[in-house]
Amino acid sequence: MFQNIGEMMILSWRTLLLLPQTFRQRRKVFDQLFEIGNTSLLMTCILSLFIGGVIALQSGPVLSERGLSSYIGGLVGLSICKELAPVMMSVLIAGRIGSAMSAEIGSMRVYQEIDALRTMNIDPIQYLVLPRLVAISFALPLLVIFSILVGWLGGAIVSMINHQIAVPFQAYFSNLREMVEVNDVVNGLIKSLFFAVIIGVVSCHQGLKTIGGPRGIGRSVTKAVVNSIVMILILDYFLTAFLLYFDK
Amino acid sequence: MSDTTSARDGVSVQVRGLRKYFHGQAVLQGVDLDVSPGEIFVIMGPSGSGKTVLLKHIIGLEMPDAGAISIDGQSIDGPGFMAKYRxxxxxxxxxxxxxxxxxxxxxxxxxxxxxxxxxxxxxxxxxxxxxxxxxxxxxxxxxxxxxxxxxxxxxxxxxxxEPQLILYDEPTSELDPLMAVTIAEEILKLKQRIHVTSIVVSHDRDLAFGVADRIAIIHEGKILAVGSPEEIKANPEPIIQQFLTVEFKKQKFIL
Known part of the structure; x- marks a missing residue:
């Protein structure tokens, strides 16, 4: 485990040093951005709409019983932007994009494509890891913004149509505006940026160290997804504690 | 890419005491080789004898457990090596x-x-x-x-x-005889045109004896013989003779 952590830190550092080369790799970055957006946007929309909806559905009647239904907008708004959108989107992207990254790089390793790059004096980190890491670091926060907006909308729809809650659109968003500050959304975006780096580094690292043919590729994909999710959830706690400290 | 060395010059390759172990098993057992600039050097040997592993060491894809490889006298581990040579x-x-x-x-x-x-x-x-x-x-x-x-x-x-050193790992495997001849001709043309140094790993006896300036026979990670195609053909070592002359005989299987 410690060897893996060390290797990932070295990979992150080497990628960081290569950041000035991003412009040269811009075509690959755009390809990856398109790949991430294209495969994830619809899923993000559906997932976020229903997450927003289910929070409203669970908490709305409880708030109504205590005469606090007007706070539903703020409750859904804060839950979505501070916690659920960044974490759920990161888990989704780890499953969809992290797995694809580790499978693609793993397959290139197994079928000697990475060796071929090295014989041509092309750095696999610059050619493969840098564009993926840059793309996911842009794409995930963007998806989280989209997820937040759709999640809020999902909460608003359920709050309006559920007869136990029965909070109109205007009242929902008025309370949401009152309780949710820009800082809360920024906190969620900061989290998502860290999670994006974790997904990119873990997935590319697993891909680069793949051995043993198709079974090895499968193993790498599983490890990439599981390790990313575990690390996201652990880091989420510490990031939340850290950001709360600065919120005070 | 540096222009300190012309892309039109072949390079010399020196391998000294190269040893490699995989999971404790010796794959290369003290390999010594010298390849001259512009030479076509063919490495022949049975499957599992360490030919491809040797090739991977020469291009830096594998790290030796012992020994050294240099190109034009410069260690391939040196800084900027890959940027200097093609x-x-x-x-x-x-x-x-x-x-x-x-x-x-x-x-x-x-x-x-x-x-x-x-x-x-x-x-x-x-x-x-x-x-x-x-x-x-x-x-x-x-x-x-x-x-x-x-x-x-x-x-x-x-x-x-436009390399100065080109390494071929079984260049004619999976090719039909006509294309194998084309590839062999291309290896020879490259030598004439840009004086490239070529190291060819092959089982293909026709290719080896058709293009090689010198041939090395490798067996169980050791170089058994190095010499011109004529010298290799004349080598009395039984393993070499068996490798060079063995042919499938259908009659043996007809009852």
Whole structure:
């Protein structure tokens, strides 16, 4: 485990040093951005709409019983932007994009494509890891913004149509505006940026160290997804504690 | 890419006391070799004798457990080595990048290192593909090609680098006899045209004796003999003679 952590830190550092080369790799970055957006946007929309909806559905009647239904907008708004959108989107992207990254790089390793790059004096980190890491670091926060907006909308729809809650659109968003500050959304975006780096580094690292043919590729994909999710959830706690400290 | 060494000069290769173990098992047991600039040096040996591992060490894909490799007297572990010398390898499997088209694969080195403008790269790609009999296939994906065609694209990709040292891992495997002859001719032409140093790993006796200036026979990680094709043919070592003369005899299996 410690060897893996060390290797990932070295990979992150080497990628960081290569950041000035991003412009040269811009075509690959755009390809990856398109790949991430294209495969994830619809899923993000559906997932976020229903997450927003289910929070409203669970908490709305409880708030109504205590005469606090007007706070539903703020409750859904804060839950979505501070916690659920960044974490759920990161888990989704780890499953969809992290797995694809580790499978693609793993397959290139197994079928000697990475060796071929090295014989041509092309750095696999610059050619493969840098564009993926840059793309996911842009794409995930963007998806989280989209997820937040759709999640809020999902909460608003359920709050309006559920007869136990029965909070109109205007009242929902008025309370949401009152309780949710820009800082809360920024906190969620900061989290998502860290999670994006974790997904990119873990997935590319697993891909680069793949051995043993198709079974090895499968193993790498599983490890990439599981390790990313575990690390996201652990880091989420510490990031939340850290950001709360600065919120005070 | 540095211009300190002309891309038109072949390089010498020196291998000294090379040892490699995989899981405690010796794969290379003290290999010593000297390859002269512009020479076509063929390494022959049975499967599992360490030929490909030796080739991977020469290009820096494997790290030796002991011993040293140098090119033109400079250790390949030295800083900036790969940037100074143009070295290409033709992998047995081709090792084409499956997400790129044939044209992008062939021009990859030139485009990634920004050595030539795009139009010039396209011209070079077309020229190299024509050379290996794959004219007009620039837009195909590797998955749409046969094994032999992939190998020829890999050779075109190596040629596009205009290397000073080119390593071939079984260049004629999966090729029909006509294309095998074309590849052998191309290896010879390259030597005449750009005086490139070639190290060829092959089982193909016709190829080896057709193109080699010198041949090394490797067996169980040790070099058994090095010499001109005539010297190797005349070598009385039973393992070498068996390797060079064995033929399938159908009569043995007819009851």
């Amino acid at each position: 070295v290409a390898m033709v992998f047995q499997s081709g090792a084409l990048l499956n997400s790129l088209t044939v044209g992008e694969n062939v021009g990859l080195y030139l485009s990634e290192h920004r050595i030539k403008p795009e139009k010039e790269i396209a011209r070079i790609v077309a020229e190299k593909l024509e050379l290996v009999g794959l004219k007009g296939l620039e837009m195909r994906l590797p998955s749409e090609l046969s094994g032999g065609m992939k190998k020829r694209v890999a050779i075109a990709r190596a040629l596009a680098i």
